[in-house]
Amino acid sequence: MLSAPSIANLSPSPTQQHATEAKPPLELTILMPCLNEVRTLRACIGKAQAFLARSGIRGEVLVADNGSTDGSQTLATSCGARVVDVPVRGYGAALIAGIDAAAGRYVIMGDADDSYDFGALEAFVAELRRGSQLVMGNRFRGAILRGAMPPLHRYLGNPVLSFVGRLFFKSPIGDFHCGLRGFDRQAIRQLGLRCEGMEFASEMVVKASLHGLRIVEVPTVLSPDGRDRPPHLRTWRDGWRHLRFLLLFTPRWLFLYPGALLALAGLAQLVVALLHPNGLGRWPVGIHTQLFAAAGMVLGYQTMLFAMAAVLARQCAQLNTPHPREQWALRMATGPWLPMLGGAAALLGLGLCASLTWDWGRSGFGALTPEAAMRQIIPGVALLLMGTQSLLAAIFFAAMRSAFDSSRSAPHAAFDALR
Secondary structure, X not given: OXXXXXXXXXXXXXXXXXXXXXXXXXXXXXXEEXXXXXXXXXXXXXXXXXXXXXXXXXXXXXXXXXXXXXXXXXXXXXXXXEEEEOOOOOHHHHHHHHHHHOOOOEEEEOOOOOOOOOOOOXXXXXXXXXXXXXXXXXXXXXXXXXXXXXHHHHHHHHHHHHHHHHHHHOOOOOOOOOOOXXXXXXXXXXXXXXXXXXXXXXXXXXXXXXXOOXXXXXXXXXXXXXOOOOOOOOXXXXXXXXXXXXXXXXXXXXXXXXXXXXXXXXXXXXXHHXXXXXXXXXXXXXXXXHHHHHHHHHHHHXXXXXXXXXXXXXXXXXXXXXXXXXXXXXXXXXXXXXHHHHXXXXXXXXXXXXXXXXXXXXXXXXXXXXXXXXXXXXXXXXXXXXXXXXXXXXXXXXXXXXXXXXXXXXXXXXXXXXX
């Protein structure tokens, strides 16, 4: 048994207890994702530490290592940085783990290839202290030094993807894919970021815009990286993944609105031809026009089914940010109306086709009047196709939900299924 003096000696002194309680939390974490960056990591960490010391900010340098095999982890630790190992490969996976492990109220993230100057973060910190929740660097408003960005990225990839982001999400960001950005850690964690690849950069901006976070940009200088190997970024593969992610969040513009317009236009033409079989002035109502109208109606409806699939896939992958105009698509994809209406349309179309076949049989399967027969068979086939598509889509949506529900126990398995 311990004596009373021994017990007293185990308790912290009032001075030690006061020092522990008074220790202020960190204000800033400078986060660097890393995969075999031993050539440039020392310079990046040194610049970040110099910035913290010069500005008097209580902070840390955190390296999220993504499986380096060149000794980057040991080098980072020897330079005074904290290292968190991230076994899941991917740019987004490294940053998600780093954000979770960060101790600072604010996080400024940037690549560990020495293309961004971690010694010049004053503008980011100032905006964060003013209440901005996401501070994006803008390389086009700052400077892109010679050789720092391939022409294809500078004049096509980044401008096009940034334009798509501004158009669809009403985002003020002019440089969607700048790798240097700062944010309020708690606000960003509440977005539920999940993308493990390069499209993580788009996911952060898109979700921040949709959730109404306070977003600003500051000019940023991009320098040629210090690597002696090709970059991890793959132009066409990663560009497609960014575009695919943006389109996944905009099924209304990509699928729903164009599909609805095409389907309604086709339906209107068929109705006009049905009500005015003998013509409507100079307006075309012949069977050839009907055939194209029916094809447009079927194609438009199929495009609307893609909109439902995109909304459902996004929800299943836990990437969902609900929009009031998309709720009906989700209800249709998950409720009983799609198979019910599809079955009714298929039966009606089948009835029209069967009626024509019956009349043909009564005439001894002789020659039919092409104009009269086609006016009946065209809408019948169109309804049969749309109804069948609806039934098949309902089965597919149910299978999709079942597959995602069974994979939720595995981390990130839902999003992996979209790849």
